[in-house]
Amino acid sequence: MQRAELALRLKEAIAKEAKARQLAQLKKGAEKPVVPTLAQRENSKTRDELAKVAGVSHGTLAKVEKIVTKAKPAVVEAVRKGEISINAAKVARSSPRHGGGISFGEVVIH
Numbered sequence: 001m002q003r004a005e006l007a008l009r010l011k012e013a014i015a016k017e018a019k020a021r022q023l024a025q026l027k028k029g030a031e032k033p034v035v036p037t038l039a040q041r042e043n044s045k046t047r048d049e050l051a052k053v054a055g056v057s058h059g060t061l062a063k064v065e066k067i068v069t070k071a072k073p074a075v076v077e078a079v080r081k082g083e084i085s086i087n088a089a090k091v092a093r094s095s096p097r098h099g100g101g102i103s104f105g106e107v108v109i110h
Helices: 002-008 011-024 046-054 058-070 073-080 086-091
Strands: 102-104 107-109
Touching (some): 002 058
Antiparallel strands (some): 102 107
């Protein structure tokens, strides 16, 4: 989780670099673009670069991003502490009937 969160901090910078690469391949007036050959071309997506930096799959990175941005703070903290997995956090929900603990089926973490 920590590596993925750190990699997500680089998302904006890597996305800017990717956009610059895209724009460099567009025609500008009469000037023809410099189009790299297939062997020279970097054909990666921002998500793939971030996942590589973090050492996780792009699917895991997407889950972490969703957890960090949409999950309740208690769920995020439980994942950071290693109390629950990233996959478990995907389905976790705050459960008022369990005194505000996090419910995973029959397991409740307070």
